[in-house]
Amino acid sequence: MKFCTAINCMDGRVQLPVINYLKKRFNAENVDVITAAGPDLILAEGTKPKAVEMILNHVSISIKKHNSKGIAVAGHYD
DSSP: OOEEEEEEESOGGGHHHHHHHHHHHTTOSEEEEEEESSHHHHHHHOOOHHHHHHHHHHHHHHHHHHOOOOEEEOOOOO
16 A cells, blocks of 8 residues: 655635645655645744644654655645
8 A cells, every 4th residue: 555645725616636646746645635725835934843843743753654755734825
């Protein structure tokens, strides 16, 4: 079973498009999804260290437990 990881907004409108894209992009059967409100901004600014740490901890779990082979940070307008 091949996994990849999505760091994505919690907005339900963007979940399926991102999952479907990543399955094709990484030829993955499954996508581990790490969600937060505006994770791209959280990671880019780095002004919320606890939020950054939470995201990175979840990515680490995806890599260690599912041997995730690709990681994407997704964002959207508004």
